[in-house]
Amino acid sequence: MARPRRSxxxxxxxxxxxVELLSVNGYNGTGLKQILDAAGVPKGSFYNYFASKEAYAAEIIEFYMGNLLRMFDMVIDNHTGSPVQVIRFAYRNMITHLEEGSCRKGCLMGNMVAEIASSSELCREVMCTMYKGWRERFTLLLEKGQQQGEVRNDMPAETMTDLFWQQWEGALLRMQLEGSTAVLEDSLELTLDRLFRP
Known part of the structure; x- marks a missing residue:
């Protein structure tokens, strides 16, 4: 019997x-039945698209981060400001988006790292790949900022990139805890205006 055609x-x-369900409920809090009911897709048809729930989660992470990276690329390509202005613009847009979602979701990838990176090698590998893609873009911006004298050059751009990621993900957790994006604004300004300045 022929398998149904994928759509x-x-x-x-x-x-x-x-992306929506895992952002709100997490991997373990989202059941396959919940997904299928919401999409109106029979269980058998689901497996025409994804080999397992774990494979589905890995593709969700790649899809989510791929969209973010494409948006980041668009900002980098089209913004006429300096490297720090590009970063500020991109992350303030992200803060606005998080605020519109009532601060419930945070960063899907950050949430998934905390929940399943140690138990799913497949998802961990995808998350590492997507992080590297972001890291390369952000590092290039900081290196350009260093060349222009806008960013301190007594610290490698890669080190500052990692520091930014770590403080931003921590700020996202506090945002979810406190229900306010104020911590993100403070974190962004502290990093760009104090830590990164020459």
């Missing part, structure tokens, strides 16, 4: 739904 629109819908 790319259904696959896209499942990935978008997965």
């Amino acid at each position: 790319e629109s259904t696959r896209q819908e499942l990935l978008e739904l997965g």
Whole structure:
């Protein structure tokens, strides 16, 4: 018996739904039945798209981070300001988006790292790959800022990139705890205006 043809629109819908559900409920708090009911997809059809829930989660992470990286690339390519202005613009847009979501979601990848990086090698590998993609972009911006005298040059750009990621993810956790994006604004300004300045 022939397997049903895959529909790319259904696959896209499942990935978008997965981002929403995993952002709010986490991996362990999101059941496969909940996903299928929300999408109106039979269980058998789900496995035409994804080999398992773990494989689905890995693709959700790649989909989510891929979208963020494409948006970051658009800002980098189209913003006419300095490297620090580009970073500030991109992250203030992110803060606005998080505020519109009532501060409930945080960063899907950061949440997934905390929840399943130690138990799913597949998801961990995808998260490492996506982090490296972000790290390369951010480091290039800081190196450009160093060349222009806008960013301190007594510390490697890679080190500052890692510090930014670590403080931003910590600030996202506090945002979820306190229900306010004020901590993100403070974190962004402290990093850009004090830690990174020459």
